[in-house]
Amino acid sequence: MGTSDAVRALAAAQIVCKDVAAVDINMGCPKSFSVSGGMGAALLTKPELIHDILTTLRRNLDIPVTCKIRLLKSSQDTVELARRIEKTGVSALAVHGRKVADRPRDPAKWNEIADIVAALSIPVIANGDVFEYDDFQRIKIATGASSVMVARGALWNASIFSPKGKVHWEDVKREYVRKSILWDNDVKSTKQTLKEMIMHYSCLELPEGKAVIKAENLADLAQLYGEEKYYQFVADNRSVDRL
Numbered sequence: 001m002g003t004s005d006a007v008r009a010l011a012a013a014q015i016v017c018k019d020v021a022a023v024d025i026n027m028g029c030p031k032s033f034s035v036s037g038g039m040g041a042a043l044l045t046k047p048e049l050i051h052d053i054l055t056t057l058r059r060n061l062d063i064p065v066t067c068k069i070r071l072l073k074s075s076q077d078t079v080e081l082a083r084r085i086e087k088t089g090v091s092a093l094a095v096h097g098r099k100v101a102d103r104p105r106d107p108a109k110w111n112e113i114a115d116i117v118a119a120l121s122i123p124v125i126a127n128g129d130v131f132e133y134d135d136f137q138r139i140k141i142a143t144g145a146s147s148v149m150v151a152r153g154a155l156w157n158a159s160i161f162s163p164k165g166k167v168h169w170e171d172v173k174r175e176y177v178r179k180s181i182l183w184d185n186d187v188k189s190t191k192q193t194l195k196e197m198i199m200h201y202s203c204l205e206l207p208e209g210k211a212v213i214k215a216e217n218l219a220d221l222a223q224l225y226g227e228e229k230y231y232q233f234v235a236d237n238r239s240v241d242r243l
Contacts (some may be wrong), residue, residue: 001023001024001025002029002040003039003053004037004038004039004049005038010060013057014061015106020063022065023064024065024094025057025067025068027043027050027067027068027069027070027111028040028070029041031034041070045122047081047084050067050085050088054067054085054088054090057074058089064092066094068095068127069081069082069093069094069098070095070097071096071098072099073099075112083120086121092122092124092125092146095126095127096108096127096128097126108129109126110126110142110143110171111142113139113143113145114143117143117145122142124138124143124145126145126148127148130149132166133160133162133163135214152196155193156197156235157169158172159172161208165195171195172197173225174226177222178227178230181222181230181234184218195212208224211224
């Protein structure tokens with residue numbers, strides 16, 4: 001959840017709390033749309049507001065509350081903030097091993113995540129530069145974190161989670177389209193993930209990328225990826241279920 005207000009955060013959490021396993025507050029997003037609203041990484045310089053949001057959620061929800069942060073200017077500053085967050089009673093803390101000003105191409109600072117792990121008693125989730133299955137174990141060993149979070153690596157190829165190794169991205173892309181059809185995923189969400197994959201492995205300016213951008217619904221994507229029959233099969237079964 002992106003938020004800059006404890007009352008609104010609680011109101012939103014109460015809507016979904018019976019349908020989710022936990023509520024996580026994003027305090028690491030550096031994007032302008034997030035920071036301009038006082039959310040994401042903008043919270044990192046407002047420890048009192050962080051405390052207000054997290055304690056409000058903890059007092060009023062029966063499910064776990066967690067949050068994710070980025071590194072501050074110094075490791076000592078980050079550890080101090082992490083300790084303050086721990087005192088609010090959150091169940092876990094995720095740490096992205098980059099500072100707000102860092103770019104994705106800048107190496108994640110696993111050593112500074114390790115400093116936080118050493119200072120806290122709650123589970124710490126390590127995040128940053130996990131692109132292969134073996135990276136899960138590497139970052140856990142390097143940081144001592146209890147678990148690992150992966151973002152870009154999973155967007156580019158979701159088979160990163162397979163111990164057998166990644167399968168070709170073309171196969172992953174087609175399977176993703178099929179799953180989106182089966183689960184009636186929001187077309188904007190489906191298109192965004194497809195674009196991330198195409199930008200990483202290919203180019204949006206090629207015919208496939210332009211077609212994804214132009215697609216208005218899942219039927220368009222099904223046609224693009226040769227899944228018209230599967231789309232119709234799912235649609236027919238939904239019609240039967242409604243009878």
